[in-house]
Amino acid sequence: MASLNVGNLGEYLREQRRTARLTLRQLADAAGVSNPYLSQIERGLRKPSAEILQQLAKALRISAETLYVQAGILDERDRDEAEVRSVILADPSITEQQKQALLQIYESFRKENALAADSVRKKTGTSDDDSTPSS
Template sequence: MDEDEPRRLTLGELIRRQRELAELPMRQLAAMVGISNPYLSQIERNLREPSDRVLHAIADHLHLSADALVAESSRSHGEGLSAVTKAIREDPDLTTSQRNAVEEMYEAFREVTIARRKRPSRSDDPNGDLGD
C-alpha cells in the first residue's frame, strides 16, 4: 500500500467510527440494538462478525445502510474482487444504489458466461447436431 494512500477501515472500525460520530456511547448503542456491550465491543474490534440481523440493526440505529457498511469494508480489503468490480465500487459518478445495480448485473453476466463455458458445445454432441 502507498504511504500517501489512507488506510481503509474494517467493518468493525467503520461501525465504531459511525457510532462515535453519532456521539452514542457503546452501552447505549448495544442496548438500542438489543445486544450486549461486550458483543458490540468484539464487533468493533473485529473479533466477531455480526449476524445479518445485528448488522442491519446497528446500521438502522446509526442511520446508515447495512449494505453501504459492508460495501465500504469490502472495498477496503478488495479481496477476491475483479478489476471491474473494484472499478464499479470506486466510481464517484455513481450513487450507491447505481453501483449496487451495476455490480449485480455484472455478476449475473459473469455467472451466465461461466456456466456456458462449463456446458459442452453442441458441436461436441455425439448425435452430430450443429444447430443452435
C-alpha cells in the first residue's frame, strides 16, 4: 500500500468542492465531518481514513476510488477495475444473475490478459515498469 500524498489530495478535494460550488462548511456538513477537520485535510495537514474519503466522495458525488487514488491508497489500475465493477453492479436494467455473469467474464478476460502479458514479459525480459508507456 502506498503512503498517503495528502498535499495533492487536499488540493484535489478543494478543486472538487469548488467545482461542486460548495463551501467548506457545506461539504463538511454533507460528509458528516467537522469544518476544521475538512479544512486541515484540504491544507494537507490531516490524513483522512478510507471511510472519511468515502463520505467526502459521496457528498461530492464522485467515486470513492478516485479519492483513494489521489490519497495513494489505490493505484490507477485498481481504480479502473473498481469503476467497471461499480458500473456493472449499479445498472438497473440487468438482473443480479446477469451482473454476476458479466463480472465473471470480465475477471476471466483480465486473468487471461495478465497471463499473456506475463508470458511476453518473461520472453522479452522486461519488467512491468518497462512495459508501461509513459504519458
